[in-house]
Amino acid sequence: MGRLSVIIPSFNEEDNIENTASVVGSVLKEAGIDYDLLFVSDGSTDNTFSIVENLSKEDNRIQGIQFSRNFGKEAAIFAGLEYADGDCVAVMDCDLQHPARVLVDMYHLWEEGYEVVEGIKSKRGKENPIYRLFTKIFYGIMSSLMKLDMNATSDFKLLDRKVVEAMLELPERNTFFRALSFWAGFKSTSVSFDVEERKAGKSKWSFSGLVKYAVSNTTSFTTAPLKFVFALGMLLMVFSVILGIETLVNYFLGVAADGFTTVILLLLIVGGCIMISLGIIGHYIARIYEEVKGRPRYIVSKTTKE
Ligand code: UDP
Numbered sequence: 338m339g340r341l342s343v344i345i346p347s348f349n350e351e352d353n354i355e356n357t358a359s360v361v362g363s364v365l366k367e368a369g370i371d372y373d374l375l376f377v378s379d380g381s382t383d384n385t386f387s388i389v390e391n392l393s394k395e396d397n398r399i400q401g402i403q404f405s406r407n408f409g410k411e412a413a414i415f416a417g418l419e420y421a422d423g424d425c426v427a428v429m430d431c432d433l434q435h436p437a438r439v440l441v442d443m444y445h446l447w448e449e450g451y452e453v454v455e456g457i458k459s460k461r462g463k464e465n466p467i468y469r470l471f472t473k474i475f476y477g478i479m480s481s482l483m484k485l486d487m488n489a490t491s492d493f494k495l496l497d498r499k500v501v502e503a504m505l506e507l508p509e510r511n512t513f514f515r516a517l518s519f520w521a522g523f524k525s526t527s528v529s530f531d532v533e534e535r536k537a538g539k540s541k542w543s544f545s546g547l548v549k550y551a552v553s554n555t556t557s558f559t560t561a562p563l564k565f566v567f568a569l570g571m572l573l574m575v576f577s578v579i580l581g582i583e584t585l586v587n588y589f590l591g592v593a594a595d596g597f598t599t600v601i602l603l604l605l606i607v608g609g610c611i612m613i614s615l616g617i618i619g620h621y622i623a624r625i626y627e628e629v630k631g632r633p634r635y636i637v638s639k640t641t642k643e
């Protein structure tokens with residue numbers, strides 16, 4: 338029997354906080370689980386944090402942190418891991434897309450001795466087709482690299498204190514929580530859940546935000562794109578050798594190599610490949626630059642705990 342801390346990253350979720358706190362609270366109370374809720378307001382500009390403050394005055398199991406600005410969900414999760422002090426820690430969304438009753442199953446699995454309990458989406462909620470295609474490509478790449486089905490993974494998980502400590506030991510600033518729990522190892526299992534509809538408010542993701550998220554996660558987690566650059570170079574080499582042989586054969590056959598269009602096309606293709614490759618390498622240099630600067634992952638401006 339241990340205490341469960343639930344971390345809830347919230348960015349401009351004023352319409353959700355009260356409902357989420359009461360739904361999660363009552364589900365856990367009913368199951369007889371000792372818990373506390375930690376809302377991490379990720380630089381919300383609405384009343385999110387003041388609502389949390391009011392709730393925490395009435396119920397000391399509810400606590401909150403406010404960031405000085407929006408640092409992103411990843412930072413909010415890690416701030417939560419740092420502040421939460423339960424024997425096990427769960428992360429869930431503020432919009433109740435992650436059903437609260439699954440927390441109970443996760444908790445029981447933890448009691449049985451599992452140190453990581455992954456929430457796996459059995460059915461994705463309503464998503465627009467572009468988003469779906471995009472996540473498919475992104476997770477396709479990640480899955481093949483990690484040899485597990487990332488498409489169904491989520492940030493909804495429960496971690497034992499040991500695992501939380503291990504994650505907090507990681508020195509890097511650009512993290513990818515969803516994959517790190519797999520990377521960390523430990524005795525793990527999963528529960529599947531149906532993604533529910535968002536309770537109130539709008540999704541915080543824009544398309545450009547998603548692209549940024551995917552790029553930053555890929556480059557902070559793997560060096561596979563650099564291998565792609567190498568493979569591209571090899572491919573062009575092979576191509577040029579074939580083209581060279583063909584030209585030579587033509588020369589001996591007495592056929593004049595006609596070639597202005599070919600030259601321009603080749604220039605464009607090679608130029609494009611070089612630019613893409615430089616861009617990919619540039620992303621990694623940017624990552625190194627960010628890590629080397631060593632800026633904090635987030636800045637806390639207010640907390641409900643003194
Ligand atoms: N979130 C956050 N910071 C952000 C964006 C989102 O803390 O910059 C939180 C948000 O409040 C919610 C969770 O992350 O609790 C998931 O966000 P959302 O529901 O907008 O994403 P979706 O479910 O559409 O993927």
Ligand code: MG
Nearest residue numbers: 430432434535
């Ligand atoms: Mg959501």
